[in-house]
Amino acid sequence: KRGNIYLSGAGPSAWHEEYPVAKGKRQSPVDINTNKTKFDPKLAADPLTIRFSDSCCQSIVNTGISFQVTSNGAGCELSGGPLDSTYQFAQFHAHWGAYLKTTGSEHTVDGVSYPAELHLVHWNTKYDDFKDAVDKPDGLAVIAVFFKRGKEHPGFGKIQDLFSKIPAKGAKVNIDFEFNPGLLMPPDSENYWTYLGSLTTPPLYESVTWIVMKEPLEVSVEQIAILRTLLWETPNGVSQMYNNFRPPVPLRDRVIRASFG
Ligand SMILES: NS(=O)(=O)c1cc(F)cc(F)c1
C-alpha cells in the first residue's frame, strides 16, 4: 500500500503530510486557462531550440509509477524561449488515466484533460548533474506533450513494444535500436505555454520551468490502452498501472505565458 504514491492513503491530496511543499507557491500541474495566459513576444523572438539525437536513449525502466526512457543526454539539448541557460535531456516518461475515462493528463487546458501526458525532462547544465540540479529553482526544464486519440504513432509504438520486458518495479532493459525523442514532438512545437512550477510527484521540488506544447500528439486508442499494460504494486497486489497523474493545483500568484498570439 505504501509503495504506491497515488493509491496509498488519500493519494495526491495527502502528499502534503510528508511533503509540505505540496501546498507551495509554485506547484504543478496547473489548469491552463487560455483566457488568462499572456502572449510574450520575447518568447517568439527567441525561439525554443530543441535538439535530440538518434543515439540518446540508453534504456527503459519501470519506475513503479511510470515507464522511464533514460538518456545520457549526448547531443540532446534545450535552450532559448523562457530558458536563460542550456538544459540537457535526461529522461522521458508519461502519466495517463483509466479505461473509458477522459482524465489522464496532469496539466489541463480550460479545464479539459487529455488521455495522457508525456514529460521530457532536462537539467540545467550550470549544475554538475541531474541530482545537483533537481532541487534548484532553475534546475529543470520539462517539455509536456499531450496525447490525444487519433492515428497510430509507430515511433512511440517501438517504445511500447518494450513494456512487456519491464513487468515490475525496478525492471530495466537496454534500448538497442536508434530512437530519437524528437519523434514525440507534435508537428508544430512552436506554440507552447510556459510557467514556473514543480515536479508533479514527490518530492515535488519547485525546480521546473514547464514548457507545455499547445498541439497534442496523436496516438491510437490501442496505444493509450497499452500504457495500462505496465504493472505496479497496489494495496491489492500487482495490477495494471493507470491514473498515475496528479490533478491540477492552484496557480497562486503566477501568470502562464504563451509563445503565440
Ligand atoms: N512528473 S515530472 O516530470 O514533474 C518529474 C520529473 C522528474 F525528473 C522527477 C520527478 F519526480 C517528477
Ligand SMILES: [Zn+2]
Ligand atoms: Zn511527469
